Amino acid sequence: MPRFAVNLSFLFQEDPFLDRFAAAAAQGFEAVEFTFPYDFSPAAVAAAARDAGLQVVLFNTPPGDYAAGERGLAALPARRQDFRAAMMRAFDYAEALACPRIHVIAGVEPAGADRRAMRACYLDNLAWAAEQASGFGRLLLIEPINRRDIPGFYLHDYDEAQRIIEEIGAPNLRLQFDFYHAQIIHGDVTKRFERQLPWSAHVQIANPPDRRGPGDGELDYRFIFDRIDALGYDGWVSCEYRAGEAGTVASLGWIRDYGIRPR
Numbered sequence: 384m385p386r387f388a389v390n391l392s393f394l395f396q397e398d399p400f401l402d403r404f405a406a407a408a409a410q411g412f413e414a415v416e417f418t419f420p421y422d423f424s425p426a427a428v429a430a431a432a433r434d435a436g437l438q439v440v441l442f443n444t445p446p447g448d449y450a451a452g453e454r455g456l457a458a459l460p461a462r463r464q465d466f467r468a469a470m471m472r473a474f475d476y477a478e479a480l481a482c483p484r485i486h487v488i489a490g491v492e493p494a495g496a497d498r499r500a501m502r503a504c505y506l507d508n509l510a511w512a513a514e515q516a517s518g519f520g521r522l523l524l525i526e527p528i529n530r531r532d533i534p535g536f537y538l539h540d541y542d543e544a545q546r547i548i549e550e551i552g553a554p555n556l557r558l559q560f561d562f563y564h565a566q567i568i569h570g571d572v573t574k575r576f577e578r579q580l581p582w583s584a585h586v587q588i589a590n591p592p593d594r595r596g597p598g599d600g601e602l603d604y605r606f607i608f609d610r611i612d613a614l615g616y617d618g619w620v621s622c623e624y625r626a627g628e629a630g631t632v633a634s635l636g637w638i639r640d641y642g643i644r645p646r
Contacts, residue, residue, distance in 0.1 A: 384641055385608050385616075388414035388440050390587070390623040394631045401427060404435035410635060411643040416441035416621050419449075421472070425479030432480060439480040440619050441524070441559075441585060444487050445469040454528075455488025457512075458505035458537040462490075470512050474519050484585055486524045486559055487512055489538040501537055506551060513553035524585055526559035529567040532594075541565055541575060545582050557584035561623070566591050566602060573610045580614055589624035596624040597637045608641070 389395070389412045395403035401423065407415055415437050420428045432439050447453030447462065447469070456466035473485050489505060492498070509525070516523050527544050528536045538544060541558075548556055560583040566572045576583070588607075590600025597604035611620065626634040635643075 385586075385611055385620040386414070386618070387638060387641060387643055388412065388416055388619045388621040390416050390418070390621055392418040393589075393623050394626055394634070396626070397630055401431045404431040404437055406631075408435040408437055408646065410632065410645050412437065414438045414440045414619060414621075416619075416623075418443050419446060420476055420480075421445055425476050428476070429479045429481075439482040441484045441486060441621065442473075442476065442480075442482060444473045444485060446488060447490070452491060454533055454536065455490035457487050457508045458489045458501045459493070460500050460504040461493075463504060463508065466508050467511065470508075470515065474515065474521065477521055478519065483520075484522045484524055485516070486526055489525065489528075489536065491533065491535045492537050498537075505537070506547060509547070509556060510551050510553065513551065513556045517553075517555055522555050522557060522584060523553075524557055524559040526561060526587075527564060527568060528561075529564045531567060532564075539568060541569060541579060545579055548582050558582040559585045559587065561587040561589075562602065562607060563587070563589035563591055563594060563623070572602070573607060576610070577614060580616060583616070583618075585618055586611070586616065586620045587623040588620060589622075594625045595627060596622065596634045599627075599634075604637070 389407050391403040395406045398406050420442055447456045456462040477485055513523055525544055527538045527541050530536055530539050544558055562572050565575055569575055590602050
């Protein structure tokens with residue numbers, strides 16, 4: 384049976400962020416992730432997780448100037464020093480939260496960007512970050528994101544992500560496999576997951592075309608969960624979907640069959 388976590392930036396939006404930890408625990412979750420914790424102090428986020436009895440399993444590096452459209456800095460040559468400062472900030476949060484994984488966000492291609500220069504910057508930054516992360520005992524993840532949701536996102540191919548991981552060769556740099564993005568980008572997701580499982584260290588789920596939960600979209604997640612089990616993946620499977628108008632609790636009906644029930 385998959386081990387389910389929940390993304391607090393997508394679900395439980397009925398509550399303020401720090402209250403979502405208790406709301407997730409009340410629904411039976413034991414682990415959470417989120418996108419950006421940086422509006423709150425490390426101590427405040429750690430206390431919310433601790434008080435709810437939850438493990439924090441993943442969050443993202445700072446995105447840069449989000450209001451200006453930045454979605455990560457790792458592949459942006461002009462922001463190299465800013466990336467390294469952002470990476471150190473992420474390590475501070477990971478330490479406070481006892482979080483083992485950090486998603487290093489690649490970023491959006493600026494107009495007229497040279498992709499070769501971006502790739503060289505991305506590899507250099509990831510290699511540096513992986514070396515730093517080894518000293519902190521952290522695992523770094525990279526994730527391809529479809530360009531329908533984030534136009535111009537630099538890393539938008541799972542084969543390229545695998546090549547990058549192989550080229551860098553750091554044991555603590557792995558793939559974040561999101562079935563939602565993989566389906567939109569490539570299709571044939573269960574076969575793709577089977578091929579790329581050796582590089583994958585975290586899984587996220589949502590249902591295309593509208594990023595809803597299992598049972599509300601084009602993917603048969605019962606089949607996918609059976610395949611995840613059959614392939615021997617034992618990491619976290621995080622719910623990173625939009626609940627819809629009915630709200631988070633109503634969207635969780637499917638998960639009751641997998642042993643996660645309100646406390």
